[in-house]
Amino acid sequence: MANRMRLAHCSDLHLLSHEGARWLDLANKRWIGAMNLLSNRSRHYHVDAFEDMVRDLNDSGVEHVLCTGDVTNLALRQEFAFARERFDRLALGPLGVTVIPGNHDAYVAEGVPLFAELFGDYAACDPGWEWTAADAGSPDDGADTADTADTADAREQLRWPIVRIRGELALIGTSTSRATPWFTAYGYLGAGQLGRLARALRDPRLSGKVRVVAIHHPPAGARAESRIRGLRDHAAFAAVIAEAGADLIVHGHEHRDMTCALAGPDGPVPVRGVASGTYFHNKPERSARYRIFEIADGSVASDRVRIWDPDRRSFVAEPAPNRPGTGPGTGPGTGPEPLPTRNQQQNLT
DSSP, rough: TTTTEEEEEEOOOOOOOOOOGGGGGHHHHHHHHHHIIIIIHHHHBOOHHHHHHHHHHHTOOOEEEEEOSSSOOOOOOOHHHHHHHHTSTTHHHHHHEEEEOOOGGGTTTHHHHHHHHHGGGGOOOOTTTOOGGGSSGGGTTTTOOOHHHHHHHHHHHTTSEEEEEEEEEEEEOOOOOOOTTTOOBOOOHHHHHHHHHHHHHHHHHGGTTTTEEEEESOOOGGGGOTTTSBBTTHHHHHHHHHHHHOOOEEEEESSSSSEEEEETTEEEEEEEOOOOOOOBOSSEEEEEEEEEEEEEETEEEEEEEEEETTTTTEEEEEGGGGGOOSTOOOOOSSSSSOOOOOHHHHHHH
């Protein structure tokens, strides 16, 4: 088929490696995550699943791979290095793979520069799309202080959103990844990044492209509104989409498949979340997976899911009865998502 490409979307890999970690490294908020790993997370998240996914992606011949964050658990240097080594096994390389950070990749403040150092080429703007200090915004327009202060963190935030054009696909990657207080996992973009996102989406260079916005936190529905683990500026994000439009928004964070929509200037914009790529549980709908979107003739034509079979050490097509529809509001499980209990929220932070 002419003008056809496939975009694979995975998220929330939580690749485990703490070899060489010192107790001092686990100080502050990392104590919470360390206890969570010992009691819960390490039993459910499997590096084997990602290694099998890499093999499946390499065999599938997809044209681009997107990961919407949480490649680590505690934002330790050795975790980022461990994850990077495994991402480097993807045959497409950094030009064909895009990774944006999640809240676990900024579990503590030093995670932000570590992500930039070890995953920078997987999150690099195409030439000509870099932002400068003139694009930072000002305190008068409500921009975050982190976006305007002359700090390393401010310079890191100024790189977002990233724009990567691959054939018909225009991928706009955002960062909601900020260090947050204990027992919270919320995210926010900030007015500066939201302004740059609007400019990118309206840029005439993207005319005729399929604009896919990647974000870690869900930007729509009840879960976006959670003060504990939602997207603090979800309403402002929705306003950008309503004015500038997009063809598809994809996210992770909630470790489950989700379907929603935001209003756009030409009709509803689908918002699709994907479950963790490495999680294995007795609930089939929560099992490790990734989704492939097929882009053809200027639109997202279809999507399909591949699910991990640990016994076969491979990913297989999702059984048809469980496969949701391609449009917003269709298929099983697309109604309002129940909010997690407080214990579930703490297990996910």
